[in-house]
Amino acid sequence: MSLFDIWLGILKGVGTTAAVTAYGLLFAVPFALGFGVAQYLTVGVARLLVTAVIEFWRSSAVIILLFVFYYALPVFGISLSAWTVSAMVLGLNAGGYASQAVRAGLQALPSGQKEAGAALGLSRPAILFLIELPQALVAMSPTFVNTVIQLVKATALVSLVTLSDMTFRAKEIAQVEYNPVAIYTALLLAFFVVCYPIALAGRWLEARIAAPGSRAGGI
Amino acid sequence: MGFDPAFALSCVPTILSAIGTTLLVAAVSCFGAATIGFLFEMARRIGGIAGMASGFAIDFIRSTPVLIWLYFLYFVLPFYGIRLGSMTVGIMGLSLYYSGYLAEVFKAGIDAIPKGQPEAARALSLSRRDTVIYVIAPQMMRNIAAPLGNYFVSILKATPYLAVLAVPDMLGRAFDIASETYRYAEPLVVAGLIFLALALLISYGVKRLERRLLAGGTR
Amino acid sequence: MLAQSDPIVGIQGLNKWFGALHVLNDIDLTVASGARVVVCGPSGSGKSTLIRCINGLESYQEGVLRLAGTTLGHKARETAAACRQTGMVFQSFNLFPHLTVLGNCTLALRRVAGKTRSEAEDIAMAHLEKVRIPEKARSYPGQLSGGQQQRVAIARALCLNPRIMLFDEPTSALDPEMIKEVLDVMVALARDGMTMVCVTHEMGFAREVADEVVFMDGGSILDRAPARDFFSASGHPRSRLFLETILRH
Ligand SMILES: Nc1ncnc2c1ncn2[C@@H]1O[C@H](COP(=O)(O)OP(=O)(O)OP(=O)(O)O)[C@@H](O)[C@H]1O
Ligand SMILES: [Mg+2]
Numbered sequence: 001m002s003l004f005d006i007w008l009g010i011l012k013g014v015g016t017t018a019a020v021t022a023y024g025l026l027f028a029v030p031f032a033l034g035f036g037v038a039q040y041l042t043v044g045v046a047r048l049l050v051t052a053v054i055e056f057w058r059s060s061a062v063i064i065l066l067f068v069f070y071y072a073l074p075v076f077g078i079s080l081s082a083w084t085v086s087a088m089v090l091g092l093n094a095g096g097y098a099s100q101a102v103r104a105g106l107q108a109l110p111s112g113q114k115e116a117g118a119a120l121g122l123s124r125p126a127i128l129f130l131i132e133l134p135q136a137l138v139a140m141s142p143t144f145v146n147t148v149i150q151l152v153k154a155t156a157l158v159s160l161v162t163l164s165d166m167t168f169r170a171k172e173i174a175q176v177e178y179n180p181v182a183i184y185t186a187l188l189l190a191f192f193v194v195c196y197p198i199a200l201a202g203r204w205l206e207a208r209i210a211a212p213g214s215r216a217g218g219i
Numbered sequence: 220m221g222f223d224p225a226f227a228l229s230c231v232p233t234i235l236s237a238i239g240t241t242l243l244v245a246a247v248s249c250f251g252a253a254t255i256g257f258l259f260e261m262a263r264r265i266g267g268i269a270g271m272a273s274g275f276a277i278d279f280i281r282s283t284p285v286l287i288w289l290y291f292l293y294f295v296l297p298f299y300g301i302r303l304g305s306m307t308v309g310i311m312g313l314s315l316y317y318s319g320y321l322a323e324v325f326k327a328g329i330d331a332i333p334k335g336q337p338e339a340a341r342a343l344s345l346s347r348r349d350t351v352i353y354v355i356a357p358q359m360m361r362n363i364a365a366p367l368g369n370y371f372v373s374i375l376k377a378t379p380y381l382a383v384l385a386v387p388d389m390l391g392r393a394f395d396i397a398s399e400t401y402r403y404a405e406p407l408v409v410a411g412l413i414f415l416a417l418a419l420l421i422s423y424g425v426k427r428l429e430r431r432l433l434a435g436g437t438r
Numbered sequence: 439m440l441a442q443s444d445p446i447v448g449i450q451g452l453n454k455w456f457g458a459l460h461v462l463n464d465i466d467l468t469v470a471s472g473a474r475v476v477v478c479g480p481s482g483s484g485k486s487t488l489i490r491c492i493n494g495l496e497s498y499q500e501g502v503l504r505l506a507g508t509t510l511g512h513k514a515r516e517t518a519a520a521c522r523q524t525g526m527v528f529q530s531f532n533l534f535p536h537l538t539v540l541g542n543c544t545l546a547l548r549r550v551a552g553k554t555r556s557e558a559e560d561i562a563m564a565h566l567e568k569v570r571i572p573e574k575a576r577s578y579p580g581q582l583s584g585g586q587q588q589r590v591a592i593a594r595a596l597c598l599n600p601r602i603m604l605f606d607e608p609t610s611a612l613d614p615e616m617i618k619e620v621l622d623v624m625v626a627l628a629r630d631g632m633t634m635v636c637v638t639h640e641m642g643f644a645r646e647v648a649d650e651v652v653f654m655d656g657g658s659i660l661d662r663a664p665a666r667d668f669f670s671a672s673g674h675p676r677s678r679l680f681l682e683t684i685l686r687h
Contacts, residue, residue, distance in 0.1 A: 059418040061376040064390060064411040071403035075222050149282070156284035160383070167287065180294035188283045188291060195282035335532035342493055342526035343546035343598065344518065353545055357536045 013166035027091025036102025058096030101143035105136035145202030227405035251314030256321030280319030309381035328362035368425030452501035479654035525595030533579035565593040585616030653677035
């Protein structure tokens, strides 16, 4: 097998990696926004519940979550495909992290913003959607970019639950070809060429936001 | 066949017996990651070729999954005739991977020290060495204590990855039980809960530490 | 050896650039032993850069800067020894936040002057008494007000027994009610005969203690005069204008 063949073999898995990432984002983004906002708005018992859900997804070891949901859900009579389990677990784990950025972004806004909205006679939801979230989302966009990177990297785990992503393909090749240096270097590089541009974009975004004179609406 | 709480309970001692392994692996890896990360950051600060190489290494590590690093070391080292125990390889992998993150922690911890501090030290004629030992290092330590604690939790949550390399940690034990009894749900759930509890406990400790450092004002 | 009458600072034709920016332009300045020089001028005129050159925090490209008989920037060891003769007080205090007041004052005594801990503490306490804050010796900087912090910073700089004290706008980061306590300490220091170069816009202070007022703009010294002349009508038109602006506030 030539180096080129190894590359080609690994790239066969890129579709799965991309699909799990995209599917995972479908869980991550709504969870982050919904629970981040909920944690910001709620108090007392409600807040405790919201926090418990976030902490469950965020503070658990993601590899164990994946196995638990993959092996244990059927025991409770719920069977989901490996795809759905992977996307859900990886997505909600990443979403748990991102929800903290959402909450922090909202909390960091000067309270004058909320008060100015109220003084204009806006309802609470209107203040949230028209004044607070647009500003907070800009501030937390670099964190969101990081979450995407974390998610892409976490998809390497799905090879452990039989999905044939890039990591799975690499291990497949490793079984027929004893050339670990080439195979795993290629695999590392494959992730690097995907994640590094995203990281650079995140840095650019961060610099834009930090730049003096940058406006929230300018991005 | 539902979830059997009694069986789950019976799994606890076996799984918990590996908690020492888990904590040891996490502590040693955290120490290794901090050491390598510190060296990376120092090299980056020196600049020139070493600085660029180090900066690139940090970016590369952060753009690739920890699982692949573990595979890489596990399969590539023997290829070059280096035979190490799987726990050693696992610790090396976690140390290397998290060094990329800890380098950034050191960077932030040093950057947060106002420029006036080394200047005041120079105005007092302190040598460079004394400036580092008595002025920079103590302030850096205070700045990194909390983020370092948080990364310790991250590393702790990454230790079950080592089960993939057949290290008998808590997840490894859970799989041992599973393969003996053909019951996956109970041991995995137990392992997951233990990790969650550990993570929450240590995070809570870190938060208290952080609050104490902040409450001390500029102390 | 330095004769008593030799100036502590002798600057001739000093030029400094930050990249393309010409921040110090042909500066000539002499500070005799025991002299009190006040430097003023608009923001960005190079005042900080000038006094940071005097204690070696900044290097310069052209001209001669002699400090305590040594030309700075030639031989590293002699430059370091000469710079040890200076004490510096910054606008933003720059106390070490992780050390107590006493720790701030004794650090250089122990590490630079090679004193034992108890010797260093005795010296430090004496200076803390001078700035009237001995009771805060065991406090951390974060527990002090701005005025108290700046007085500690002065004590810290005095501990190494400098021959000249440099002040860079020591009161401009302070609330008005704290300015006086710091200025009082500085006036007392001047009365004791300390040689001082002080960047400040506190014209009351300048009038009271300065022998000479130097007015800088655009990196040059535009006007220099004995204090009483500087405040009379005879000054340079540019410094008159500047005086009027700051005195109006
Ligand atoms: N490290 C530096 N690198 C580049 N330019 C600098 C640097 N330090 C100062 N400058 C520039 O040199 C000029 C003189 O600065 P300096 O701080 O000496 O002025 P100043 O008279 O002390 O002003 P202020 O009253 O604001 O403190 C300014 O234009 C400043 O922007
Ligand atoms: Mg200045």
